[in-house]
Amino acid sequence: MRYEAPDRIEKAVDLLASAAGEARVLAGGTDLIVQMKSEIVEPDLVIDVKRIAEMRGVVEEGGAFRIGAAVSGAELKEHPRLRKVWPGVIEAANLIGSTQVQGRATLGGNLCNASPAADSVPALIAAGAKVIIAGPAGRRELAVEDVVLGPRKTALAKGEIVVAFVLPKRVPLAADAYLRFIPRTEMDIAVVGCGVDLTLDPAGKIIAARMGLGAVAARPLLVGEAGAAIIGSSLDEPALARLEAAARAACRPIDDKRGTKEFRVQIAGVLARRVVHIAYERAKASAKVST
Amino acid sequence: MSKIHLTTTVNGDAVEALVEADETLLDVLRNQLALTGAKEGCGSGDCGACSVTLDGRLVCSCLVLAVETQGRRVETVEGMAKGGVLHPLQQKFLELSALQCGICTPGFLVAARALLEKNPDPTETEVRYWLAGNLCRCTGYDKIVRAVMDAAAEMRGA
Amino acid sequence: MLDTVAKKSDYKVVGTRPIRPDGVDKVTGRARFGADLNLPGQLVGRVLRSPHPHARLVSIDVSAAAALDGVKAIVTREDFADQPPELTAAGEMMLNYRDVVRNVLAREKVLYEGHAIAAVAAISAAIARKALRLIRVDYEILPHVTDVVAAMAPDAPLLDEAMITAGVTPTPTTPSNIAKRVDFGHGDIDTGFAQADVIVEREFRTESVHQGYIEPQACVANVAEDGQAELFVTTQGQWIVRGHCAKLLGWNVNRIKVTAAEMGGGFGGKTVVYLEPLALALSAKARRPVKMVMTREEVLKATGPTSAARVRVKVGAKKDGRITAAFAECAYGAGAFAGSPAGGGAMCAFAPYELEHVATIGLDVLTNRPKVSAYRAPGAPIAAFAVESVLDEIARTIGVDPIDLRLKNAAKVGTRSTYGPTFAAIGFVELLQAAKAHPHYSAPLPAGQGRGVAAGFWFNVGGDTAVQLTLNEDASVTLTAGTPDVGGLRASLGMMVSEELGIPLDKIRTQIGDTASLAYNFVTGGSRSTFASGMASVEAARAMVKELAARAAKIWDIPVDAVKFEDGMLKPAGDNAGKYEPMSIRDIARQMAKTGGPIVGYATLNAQGAAPGLAFHIVDTQTDPETGKTTILRYTALQDVGRAIHPAFVEGQMQGGVAQGIGWALNEEYVYGADGRMQNAGFLDYRVPVASDLPMIDTVMVEVPNPRHPYGVKGVGEAPIVPPMAAIANAVARGAGVRFTQLPMSPPRVLAALSGQGAR
Structure with missing residues (x-):
C-alpha cells in the first residue's frame, strides 16, 4: 500500500483519478482503517487529505458556513459560532463514536463512508447543506441528500473528492436539532437518527421545516412529507400526529442485529416528535439571542 | 515495497522508525518503540485501551496510521509521570483502587488527562460521557469516576 | 467455631486499604500483559478458522502456504495425536481431553464458526495472513443448529452422531444433542405442590454472553532445540495451561515453564487453552519464539462465552409465603462439546432457601457454537434469573414483601441445602436483614420507576x-x-x-x-x-x-x-x-x-472449608414507554463477604459483578444469523456497559466470618453477578408493568412487549 499526503486538492484529485488499483481517501480514518484491518477494503493507495488547508478549516462567509470536509467533530464542537448557529449539526457530528473517535472522525468521512446510519448526515440533510466536490472535471455542488445512493455507494465519480460542506445563511427564528436512538447511552451505531431544521414566524408558526431520517432505509432520507406535515402549525397535536405518520411512512428499514423493522418504524415516529420540540424551543429562543 | 521513514515526537522525545504505510500508530508504539502501555483490546476504536493524544487531541492509536504522525506530537501513558512523580490521576487511581486487572487503566488515564486539560471541573455526567469510549469490564466504573473527580478537585486546589 | 477467627479490632492491617504492590506498574504502563512481551527472533502466529458452523473436514492442503517465503511452520490436526476420553478440571468446569484436542484444532468436523483448523508461524503478520489464504480446505457442509431448544428436538442435526444422553435410566437407544442429565433435590415435589395455595410456573430464555475481558488471549512460546519450552501467557492458571499443553503435545509437564503474565481480565474465560498448544507446536517446529494474539472477533467467535439457556421453573407457596415445593429444569447450551454449567445452575437455583420438597434438573445440550467456558459463578446467574423472578411473582401474588418472602424461606446454618450438603456457614439471614434495613429499600419511588430485588448464591471453592x-x-x-x-x-x-x-x-x-x-x-x-x-x-x-x-x-x-x-x-x-x-x-x-x-x-x-457467597441486590429502573429503553437509576449491592481483607477490592468485585449483570440483563447477547454465523463479533455490537450507562454502585459488605478460614475469608468475586438479571427484571415488572422471561431486555423486545402489553 502506498500513502500520500498532498497539500493541495488538485494533487489529491490527480492521485485519485490516476490511481491504477484501489485508491481511498483518508480523512479521520475511523471507518477506513477499521475496514482495512478487517480486510473489507485493501487499498493500493491511501490519500490522506488532512494536510490540505482548504479541507481543514471552518469559514463564515456572509452568514453561511463553509466547513472543510476533513475537520474533526471535536474541532467543530470547539467552534463557538457554529455551535450556536447549527447546534443540531454539531450534536450529530459529536454523536459519532467516542471522544477518541470524535478527535478524528470528519463530516466528509461520515458522508462518503455511505452508511445508512451515519449520524451527521440526517442533520446535514435537515440543515439544507450542500457539498462542494472537486474532481478531474472541476468543481460541482450537490445537496447532501443526493450524495449517498445506497450502502457503500455514493454519487462521486472516479477522482472526485468532497472538499467542503456549505451550511446556508441562517434566517431569524430558525434552529435545528438531532436525536438518535441507540440501545446504550453512547458508542452504538444509530438504530434510527432524526434531524430537523425549523423556521418560525414571529407568532411562533412554523414556516419552513426539513427533516432527515437515518438508519431507516438503504440511505439517509430527506422526508419532505414530514416537513410539510408541520408547516403552518405551532406543533399542535394533529400536526405532530401527521409528522409521526409521515416519518413512519418514509421508513423502508431492514431487520438486523441492531433492531427490527417494526422497532425502527416505531422509533422514527417517536424521535420525529421529540426532535421537533427541541428545534422549536431553540428557534423561539434564537429570537432573543441572534439579533 | 519500501518502508517509510517516520520522524515524530513521542512523550517529548524525537523518535524515528521505518514503518509500513498501513501500520497503525499503536503497532509502531508497541512493536518498534517498545511502548506497550497502550493496549489493543479491539482494534476497531470501540474499547479505548489504546488511547493516546496526537497534538493534544485524544485518539485511538489503533485508528491512526503511523505515517500520519509525521512531524507531530504523540503522548502516551508512559509520559504521564514526570521526574519520578506520578500524575495526580495516577495517584488517585491507586489510592481509590480504581483498577482491578489494569488492562484498561492506561487508556483511562490518558483519556481522563485530556478531559481535565479541557475541563478542570467536570460533573459526574461529563466524566462518564467523556470516558464512554473506554471500556472497563472489571470495576463497573464507580471507582474510576470517583478517582477522576477527586483528582480534578485536587488539581484545582493545587 | 467463630472464636477461631480473631476479632476485627485485633487487626492492624486487615480491613485497611493500602495501595497494591503492582499498582504503580499498572498506572504507568510498565505492567506486562499477555501481548506485551517480544522475544528476539520472534515469529507471528495466526490461526485459520472455519467460516462454517458445521461441516466435515474432507481435506486440508497447506502446501501452497508452506511454500510461501517467510512461513516457518504450519500445524494442523495431523500434528496432534488424538486423545482418548478423559475428564480434567479447568476452572470451575470439567473438560474432556478428547474434546480439548478437537477444540484446539478441528479433526473430523468443524463444529462452529471460528473453529480453528490450522495455525501458521511467519516472519510477519502480513505473511502469516497471506499464508492462511493459501491453505485449501475442502468442507462437506452439514446442517447446523445454534439454538439450544432446537438442538434438543428429535430431528435436530447431531454434532456428535454417537452421543447417548448420560444420567438417564433406562439408557436411551438413539443419539441426541443432550449430552447429560443431572438431578438434585429432596422430598417429593408432588406432595409439596398439593400443599400450595399459589403456584407459579414459567419458562425463561437467555442468550449467550461473553466474559468480555478487555485483553484478548495472547501468548509467546519459545521451544529450544533440546525441547525445553517456555510459555508466557495471559491465564487464570499457569499449571492448568502447562498440564493441558503437555497432554496435547505428549510432553512431560516439566519441559514447559509457564509464566503467568499480568492478566487483563478473565472472569472464568482464561481457564482453558486455545492458542497455547498451537504456539508451542509452531515454536517446536520452527525453533523460534512464536507470539500469538487473538483479535476481538476471534475472542468472541472462538473462546468460551457462557450458555444460552431455557429454564423452566415451578414454585408453590402457602399464603403466608412458606414455599411448599420448588422445581427447576435448566437446559444449558454447551456449544460444540459437552460441558455446560447446567449442573451448577441446577445446584444453585434454589440454594439460598430451606425447602422440604425440591427437585432440579440440569441438561447439557450441544449446539454449533463455541464451547462455553466458565463465566463468573458458572450456571448460577441464569438459574437465579428464572427462580428469583418467579419468587417475585409469588410475593406479589400473595401480597408479601419480597424480602420477607425470602426471610421466611432462608437457609441457615444446619439447613440441608437443595443440592445435598448441609450448610456449616451461611449468612443469608443477616444479609436479608441488612437489605431490609437499608435506606434504599424504603426510599420513596417516583411514578414510572420500579424497584426490584433478587438474591444470588455461589458455592465458592x-x-x-x-x-x-x-x-x-x-x-x-x-x-x-x-x-x-x-x-x-x-x-x-x-x-x-x-x-x-x-x-x-x-x-x-x-x-x-x-x-x-x-x-x-x-x-x-x-x-x-x-x-x-x-x-x-x-x-x-x-x-x-x-x-x-x-x-x-x-x-x-x-x-x-x-x-x-x-x-x-x-x-x-x-x-x-x-x-x-x-x-x-x-x-x-x-x-x-x-x-x-x-x-x-x-x-x-x-x-477445605470454603463458605458460600450470598448476594442480595436492590435496583431502581425506569423504562421509556415509547422506546423500550431501560435506565438503571440506583443500585445497591449487599453481600455476605465473610471478612473483607482489603475492603476496596471487595467493593470492586461487587461493583464489577453488578456491571456485568446489568449488561447481561439489558443489552449483551450473541446474535446468530440463519447461516449459523455470529452477527455481532465486536465491541461495537456486542454491547457491554459503558461508563455513561451506569450509576454509582453502592455496596454494603455484611461480614459474617467464615469460621474455617484464619481470617474469616469467604470468596467474593462471583456471587455479585448472580442477582442483577432477576433484580432488574423484577424492577421492570413493577415499574413498566411487563414481566420479562427472556434476556436481554433490549429496547426492541421491551417495546414489542409494551405494545402487546403481554408477558414476554
Missing part, C-alpha cells in the same frame, strides 16, 4: 494451593503465590502475612510465581484465590514463625517450645521468661547463616 515465603537477609519478606492476581490479590495476601509476622506491609513483596518456582496451584477461579492462597500464606507465615523460634532457641540454647512469638518479637517464655533480650525478625535474619541457613515458610494444601 478451595483446592490445590502452594505458597512460599522467603526471609531475606535484611528481614524483608518475599511471598510467592501461584494464583494469578485479578484484582488486588497480592495486596490481600501481603496484608494477612503482615498480620501474622507483625512486620509492615512495605517489607513484604508479593509476586505470582511460574510453574517452575512453586508446587502445583489450581486456577484463580471459584472465588478461591484470597481464600485458598490466603490460607496457604497464613500457614506459610506460621511455618516461618516456627523456624524463627527454632533459630532463637538455638541462639539462646533453650528448647524450641520455650520461645514464643509476640508482636513481631521472639521472646523466651515459661521458665526462661525475661532471661534473654527479645529478638526481632531482623536479629534472626542477620544470623541466618550461623543458625542453619536460609529461612523459608512453605505451605501446600488442598484448601
Whole structure:
C-alpha cells in the first residue's frame, strides 16, 4: 500500500483519478482503517487529505458556513459560532463514536463512508447543506441528500473528492436539532437518527421545516412529507400526529442485529416528535439571542 | 515495497522508525518503540485501551496510521509521570483502587488527562460521557469516576 | 467455631486499604500483559478458522502456504495425536481431553464458526495472513443448529452422531444433542405442590454472553532445540495451561515453564487453552519464539462465552409465603462439546432457601457454537434469573414483601441445602436483614420507576494451593503465590502475612510465581484465590514463625517450645521468661547463616472449608414507554463477604459483578444469523456497559466470618453477578408493568412487549 499526503486538492484529485488499483481517501480514518484491518477494503493507495488547508478549516462567509470536509467533530464542537448557529449539526457530528473517535472522525468521512446510519448526515440533510466536490472535471455542488445512493455507494465519480460542506445563511427564528436512538447511552451505531431544521414566524408558526431520517432505509432520507406535515402549525397535536405518520411512512428499514423493522418504524415516529420540540424551543429562543 | 521513514515526537522525545504505510500508530508504539502501555483490546476504536493524544487531541492509536504522525506530537501513558512523580490521576487511581486487572487503566488515564486539560471541573455526567469510549469490564466504573473527580478537585486546589 | 477467627479490632492491617504492590506498574504502563512481551527472533502466529458452523473436514492442503517465503511452520490436526476420553478440571468446569484436542484444532468436523483448523508461524503478520489464504480446505457442509431448544428436538442435526444422553435410566437407544442429565433435590415435589395455595410456573430464555475481558488471549512460546519450552501467557492458571499443553503435545509437564503474565481480565474465560498448544507446536517446529494474539472477533467467535439457556421453573407457596415445593429444569447450551454449567445452575437455583420438597434438573445440550467456558459463578446467574423472578411473582401474588418472602424461606446454618450438603456457614439471614434495613429499600419511588430485588448464591471453592515465603537477609519478606492476581490479590495476601509476622506491609513483596518456582496451584477461579492462597500464606507465615523460634532457641540454647512469638518479637517464655533480650525478625535474619541457613515458610494444601457467597441486590429502573429503553437509576449491592481483607477490592468485585449483570440483563447477547454465523463479533455490537450507562454502585459488605478460614475469608468475586438479571427484571415488572422471561431486555423486545402489553 502506498500513502500520500498532498497539500493541495488538485494533487489529491490527480492521485485519485490516476490511481491504477484501489485508491481511498483518508480523512479521520475511523471507518477506513477499521475496514482495512478487517480486510473489507485493501487499498493500493491511501490519500490522506488532512494536510490540505482548504479541507481543514471552518469559514463564515456572509452568514453561511463553509466547513472543510476533513475537520474533526471535536474541532467543530470547539467552534463557538457554529455551535450556536447549527447546534443540531454539531450534536450529530459529536454523536459519532467516542471522544477518541470524535478527535478524528470528519463530516466528509461520515458522508462518503455511505452508511445508512451515519449520524451527521440526517442533520446535514435537515440543515439544507450542500457539498462542494472537486474532481478531474472541476468543481460541482450537490445537496447532501443526493450524495449517498445506497450502502457503500455514493454519487462521486472516479477522482472526485468532497472538499467542503456549505451550511446556508441562517434566517431569524430558525434552529435545528438531532436525536438518535441507540440501545446504550453512547458508542452504538444509530438504530434510527432524526434531524430537523425549523423556521418560525414571529407568532411562533412554523414556516419552513426539513427533516432527515437515518438508519431507516438503504440511505439517509430527506422526508419532505414530514416537513410539510408541520408547516403552518405551532406543533399542535394533529400536526405532530401527521409528522409521526409521515416519518413512519418514509421508513423502508431492514431487520438486523441492531433492531427490527417494526422497532425502527416505531422509533422514527417517536424521535420525529421529540426532535421537533427541541428545534422549536431553540428557534423561539434564537429570537432573543441572534439579533 | 519500501518502508517509510517516520520522524515524530513521542512523550517529548524525537523518535524515528521505518514503518509500513498501513501500520497503525499503536503497532509502531508497541512493536518498534517498545511502548506497550497502550493496549489493543479491539482494534476497531470501540474499547479505548489504546488511547493516546496526537497534538493534544485524544485518539485511538489503533485508528491512526503511523505515517500520519509525521512531524507531530504523540503522548502516551508512559509520559504521564514526570521526574519520578506520578500524575495526580495516577495517584488517585491507586489510592481509590480504581483498577482491578489494569488492562484498561492506561487508556483511562490518558483519556481522563485530556478531559481535565479541557475541563478542570467536570460533573459526574461529563466524566462518564467523556470516558464512554473506554471500556472497563472489571470495576463497573464507580471507582474510576470517583478517582477522576477527586483528582480534578485536587488539581484545582493545587 | 467463630472464636477461631480473631476479632476485627485485633487487626492492624486487615480491613485497611493500602495501595497494591503492582499498582504503580499498572498506572504507568510498565505492567506486562499477555501481548506485551517480544522475544528476539520472534515469529507471528495466526490461526485459520472455519467460516462454517458445521461441516466435515474432507481435506486440508497447506502446501501452497508452506511454500510461501517467510512461513516457518504450519500445524494442523495431523500434528496432534488424538486423545482418548478423559475428564480434567479447568476452572470451575470439567473438560474432556478428547474434546480439548478437537477444540484446539478441528479433526473430523468443524463444529462452529471460528473453529480453528490450522495455525501458521511467519516472519510477519502480513505473511502469516497471506499464508492462511493459501491453505485449501475442502468442507462437506452439514446442517447446523445454534439454538439450544432446537438442538434438543428429535430431528435436530447431531454434532456428535454417537452421543447417548448420560444420567438417564433406562439408557436411551438413539443419539441426541443432550449430552447429560443431572438431578438434585429432596422430598417429593408432588406432595409439596398439593400443599400450595399459589403456584407459579414459567419458562425463561437467555442468550449467550461473553466474559468480555478487555485483553484478548495472547501468548509467546519459545521451544529450544533440546525441547525445553517456555510459555508466557495471559491465564487464570499457569499449571492448568502447562498440564493441558503437555497432554496435547505428549510432553512431560516439566519441559514447559509457564509464566503467568499480568492478566487483563478473565472472569472464568482464561481457564482453558486455545492458542497455547498451537504456539508451542509452531515454536517446536520452527525453533523460534512464536507470539500469538487473538483479535476481538476471534475472542468472541472462538473462546468460551457462557450458555444460552431455557429454564423452566415451578414454585408453590402457602399464603403466608412458606414455599411448599420448588422445581427447576435448566437446559444449558454447551456449544460444540459437552460441558455446560447446567449442573451448577441446577445446584444453585434454589440454594439460598430451606425447602422440604425440591427437585432440579440440569441438561447439557450441544449446539454449533463455541464451547462455553466458565463465566463468573458458572450456571448460577441464569438459574437465579428464572427462580428469583418467579419468587417475585409469588410475593406479589400473595401480597408479601419480597424480602420477607425470602426471610421466611432462608437457609441457615444446619439447613440441608437443595443440592445435598448441609450448610456449616451461611449468612443469608443477616444479609436479608441488612437489605431490609437499608435506606434504599424504603426510599420513596417516583411514578414510572420500579424497584426490584433478587438474591444470588455461589458455592465458592478451595483446592490445590502452594505458597512460599522467603526471609531475606535484611528481614524483608518475599511471598510467592501461584494464583494469578485479578484484582488486588497480592495486596490481600501481603496484608494477612503482615498480620501474622507483625512486620509492615512495605517489607513484604508479593509476586505470582511460574510453574517452575512453586508446587502445583489450581486456577484463580471459584472465588478461591484470597481464600485458598490466603490460607496457604497464613500457614506459610506460621511455618516461618516456627523456624524463627527454632533459630532463637538455638541462639539462646533453650528448647524450641520455650520461645514464643509476640508482636513481631521472639521472646523466651515459661521458665526462661525475661532471661534473654527479645529478638526481632531482623536479629534472626542477620544470623541466618550461623543458625542453619536460609529461612523459608512453605505451605501446600488442598484448601477445605470454603463458605458460600450470598448476594442480595436492590435496583431502581425506569423504562421509556415509547422506546423500550431501560435506565438503571440506583443500585445497591449487599453481600455476605465473610471478612473483607482489603475492603476496596471487595467493593470492586461487587461493583464489577453488578456491571456485568446489568449488561447481561439489558443489552449483551450473541446474535446468530440463519447461516449459523455470529452477527455481532465486536465491541461495537456486542454491547457491554459503558461508563455513561451506569450509576454509582453502592455496596454494603455484611461480614459474617467464615469460621474455617484464619481470617474469616469467604470468596467474593462471583456471587455479585448472580442477582442483577432477576433484580432488574423484577424492577421492570413493577415499574413498566411487563414481566420479562427472556434476556436481554433490549429496547426492541421491551417495546414489542409494551405494545402487546403481554408477558414476554
